[in-house]
Amino acid sequence: MTLRPPHIVDVKREVDGELRGYMVSRNSQLIVVREFDGFAPAGFVALPSPTVTDLAINEAWTRMIASEGHAELATIAPSFATNDMRSALKSIHRLNVNVKIECEDCPDAEEFGFHIGRVVAFADSKIDFVFFDSSGRWFDSPYVIPYTSITQIVVDDPYVATFSKYVGTCPVDPLNRG
CATH class of the missing domain: 2.30.30.100 (SH3 type barrels.)
Structure with missing residues (x-):
């Protein structure tokens, strides 16, 4: 699976909780996602890669977020x-x-x-x-x-x-x- 903008991904973690957003950066040490809180853009979330148990493209949310005019956020790099x-x-x-x-x-x-x-x-x-x-x-x-x-x-x-x-x-x- 190729995870790249403008796909929305669902991120499952070792600890309770999931998050959803645009994959901004991914390597063996750190995963950075531009998170969405419902349909509203939230911040950049940096997670240690070993704590992420699954990444999956969410086609329905990708379409909805793009339809709401947020697709350009997939190309904005974090400040860190x-x-x-x-x-x-x-x-x-x-x-x-x-x-x-x-x-x-x-x-x-x-x-x-x-x-x-x-x-x-x-x-x-x-x-x-x-x-x-x-x-x-x-x-x-x-x-x-x-x-x-x-x-x-x-x-x-x-x-x-x-x-x-x-x-x-x-x-x-x-x-x-x-």
Whole structure:
């Protein structure tokens, strides 16, 4: 099966949950999909390739999304590196933007679940990540998250962008760290 734009793919993962969107990048280390939330375009989702159990073209959704005028989104590249998790995180750190990071079912994660915030430091095997809670309050200090704990990163997501407009400035200056 050839997975290339403008096909919508269904992505099944080891952890609970599926996602659907345009395949943007795929290699042995990282899969990047331009996700759709129903018929609305969402962000770019970066997944470690080994956590993906199945990729299947969804012809019906491909037709519907194209009919809704979103086919051009299949050709837009993400703003971050797509080689592997390390390069993706390094470029996201340089972008200095808020992202969603998920650590699902990972025993070595300091915090489980998903968090919206900012990569404030980058190292060989981990990041420092400052996030805000569901009330929009930033935590004062970063959590250390090993790359191996990260099950997905979401960048350029409308939900994250909207929430980020109202939470104020990140309390940790990423330009003066790592």
